[in-house]
Amino acid sequence: MKRSIPELQHSAQPLVMVTAYDYPGGKHAQAAGVDLILVGDSLGNVVLGYDSTAPVTLGDMIHHARAVRRGAPDTFMVVDLPFGTYHTGVQDAMRNAVRVIQETGADAIKMEGSSPEILQVVQTLTRNGIPVMGHVGLMPQTATAQGGLRVQGKDDAGARATLDGALALESAGAFSVVLEAIPARLARLISERLTVPTIGIGAGVNCDGQVLVTHDLLGIYEGEEKKIAKRYAELGRAAREAIAAYAADVRAREFPTRDNAFVMKDDVLDKLY
Numbered sequence: 001m002k003r004s005i006p007e008l009q010h011s012a013q014p015l016v017m018v019t020a021y022d023y024p025g026g027k028h029a030q031a032a033g034v035d036l037i038l039v040g041d042s043l044g045n046v047v048l049g050y051d052s053t054a055p056v057t058l059g060d061m062i063h064h065a066r067a068v069r070r071g072a073p074d075t076f077m078v079v080d081l082p083f084g085t086y087h088t089g090v091q092d093a094m095r096n097a098v099r100v101i102q103e104t105g106a107d108a109i110k111m112e113g114s115s116p117e118i119l120q121v122v123q124t125l126t127r128n129g130i131p132v133m134g135h136v137g138l139m140p141q142t143a144t145a146q147g148g149l150r151v152q153g154k155d156d157a158g159a160r161a162t163l164d165g166a167l168a169l170e171s172a173g174a175f176s177v178v179l180e181a182i183p184a185r186l187a188r189l190i191s192e193r194l195t196v197p198t199i200g201i202g203a204g205v206n207c208d209g210q211v212l213v214t215h216d217l218l219g220i221y222e223g224e225e226k227k228i229a230k231r232y233a234e235l236g237r238a239a240r241e242a243i244a245a246y247a248a249d250v251r252a253r254e255f256p257t258r259d260n261a262f263v264m265k266d267d268v269l270d271k272l273y
């Protein structure tokens, strides 16, 4: 059963959010009983093979979010507005957010940042009935300007800016705020100060909820485990081994077997011969 925003905001337990990018991803997340699904623009990195989220388009997000929605019709779904789709003015942001809601069935959109321009967008969208999830700390869409993909909020100015940004997003109407890659004690302070739930990734255990990129938690890519994630499965290795086993069977003519083949009557075949 899909949870409403007030239910999410008053959850007795930590909120669970995972990313999904397609129909099976949505189906598995819903069956596992998560509270929220995020169709993140991490799509660019983990599905489309880009080395950043910057090239992801609104069309990409809509295409993938529609598939997720078909797999998870009963789970609260948040869709990222990608880079450039809410930076060119409030009207453009409004138009793009409306497209996401109308064309994907999303329950909310997410956007990164807390500059005065972004706050104005958040205020306009929320006043017009579009729920917005904010995002502070590390913001991958503009990571170059933040000095790369690194922890934020460690010094006086950074910690203050992150706290003020989260508070301002709440005042602008955000129903929840993602805290990415900030020190755990700063995340705890922000979570205490905000009345809306914080959802952490690389922000310690004292947030009101947690989000992980599904490809990280499923181990779809082999290699070193990220500090901010935990791998609960090794699907990448399982996939590689399964495909290699299939290749070996084909080369040894051990697949397909008689059980995989269709039969025909002798006389039909005889006539062909």
Ligand code: KIV
Pocket (backbone or CB within 6 Å): 019, 038, 039, 040, 041, 042, 043, 080, 178, 180, 201, 211, 213
């Ligand atoms: O795009 C994404 O997956 C995200 C999460 C990391 C919060 O924004």
